[in-house]
Amino acid sequence: MRKPGRYSRNMGYRVLADAAAVAHFSFLVYVLLGGFLAWKWPRAFWPHLACAAYGLGIVVIGWTCPLTYVENWARMRAGEAGLHPGGFIDHYLTGVIYPEQHLLLVQVLVGVVVAVSWGGVVLRLVNSRSRRERSVLHR
Known part of the structure; x- marks a missing residue:
């Protein structure tokens, strides 16, 4: 039986x-939508609130996502170049x-999309509550 070689480990x-x-990409799509x-x-x-808050912390505070560490470590172990020092977004998206x-414009637009989605949640909850109250009054 053949031993696994360097190629299979890489x-x-x-x-x-x-x-x-x-x-990472899935997380970003989830934060956005x-x-x-x-x-x-x-x-x-x-x-979604938890993920959006964590995403905001990454952008505003400069936290590093654990997935960045995992990807960087694995790429280097595979003999590839790691991510940009700025992380995942700088490596795959910016530029x-x-x-x-x-x-900055992209970050603001992401914030607007998230705010619109949350505004829609509030409107739907208010509308469903109003419908329930009206149905109770009409009984």
Whole structure:
């Protein structure tokens, strides 16, 4: 039986790094659009609030996401270059998806989308409460 070689170990680290990148992208999409899930399922608001608060902490305070550590570690173990010192967003999005000079605009737009999703949650809750009260009055 053949021993696993360097290639198979590197492949495992690459798969782990890629999985961390996919989880990162998924997290970002959830932070951006997850509030809209609460329009249908109001209880989904609370996990989204936690994720959005953590995302805000990453942007404003400069926290590093644990997924950044995992991806960086795995890429380096696979013999690849790690992420930019600025982290995941700087590596994959800034300068790639949008120009670097528009970073603040993108951050503001993300905040607006999240605020709109939360505003929709509030409106739906107020409307459903009003409907319940009217139905009780009409009995």
